[in-house]
Amino acid sequence: MGRATMRALTLPDPVVTFIKKLNEAWHTNDSLLCVGLDPDLNKLPVHLRNQPDAILQFCIAIIDATAASACAFKPQIAYFAALRAEDQLEAICEYLRAHYPHLPIVLDAKRGDIGATAEQYAREAFERYGADAVTVNPYMGHDSIAPYLEWKDRGAIVLCRTSNPGGSDLQFMQIDGTPLYQHVARLVAEKWNSNGQCGLVVGATFPHELAQVRAIVGNMPLLVPGIGAQGGDVQATVTAGKTADGSGMMINSSRAILYATPDPATGEDFAQAAQRVALATRDEINRYRAGAG
C-alpha cells in the first residue's frame, strides 16, 4: 500500500472554504483541469490488476503524475463502491489531503434523497471521505440539498445540464417557455447559494447551454465533464464557460487521462502517459482562457 498505509486522519482545514481553495488552485497551478478518478479494474495495467490494493496504487500514481497540471480531483464513487473498494477511496482522499492539500477533492456521488437520509450522505462525503465538495441531484428539491449546505465550508455542486445525451429528456423540458436546466441554474444562484458554496454541473458536450448557464449564474464555479472520452470541444467549452478573469470552471477529464497509456497490455508507463495528456489538456484549455471576457 506504500505511503498511504501510514495515514493518520486529517480533515480539511475548516476555515478554508471549498470556493477559496478552488480559487487558489486555479491560480497556483494555472489550471482549470479537473482530473477524474474512475478506476476500472479491467483497464488497469496488468502488473497492478491482481494486487489487493490495485485501485489505491493506480490512483496514487495518477495523482502524483497529474497534480501539477490540475485544479481539482474528482473521484467517482461508483467505481469504488462497485469493487467494494471504499476503504481505498478513503485512503486516496487521505493521501490527497496529506500531499496536495491545496487541491480540492470533489466527490462525484450525485446524491439525492429526503433530508434525514441526505444528512447521512453529507456525513459520508464530508466526514468519511473528507471531500471539499460533493455532486448532488436537485430533483427532490431544497430540503434534499439543505443538509449539504449546513456544511458551510464545503461545496454542493448541483446537476444542471448534464453531459449525456439523455440529459435532454428532462433538462430541456420547457416550463413557462424556459428549459428546466435554466430554472435549476436560476434557483441555485438566487436561492440555494445564500452561503456562496454552490456550483453547477454543466456538460462540455453542450457549449451553447454552458454559455446560457454562465450568463445566469455570474461567477459561480461550474464542474464541466465531457471533454476527452466524451468528445466535447475544448475551445468551445472554455469560450462558453469562462468567467471574466478566465477561470470559473473545473473542466473534467477522466478516461482520456487515466487510460492514456499507448500499451494497455503492459501499461508500465501509464503514469507518464497520464502526465503527458493532463499537461497537454491543461495547456489546450489555457490557450483559450486568454483574452477572457
Ligand SMILES: O=c1ccn([C@@H]2O[C@H](COP(=O)(O)O)[C@@H](O)[C@H]2O)c(=O)[nH]1
Ligand atoms: O453530466 C455529467 C456528470 C458527471 N459526469 C462524470 O464525469 C466523468 C466523465 O468521465 P470521462 O471519462 O471524462 O468521460 C465520469 O465520472 C462521469 O460519471 C459526466 O460525465 N457527465
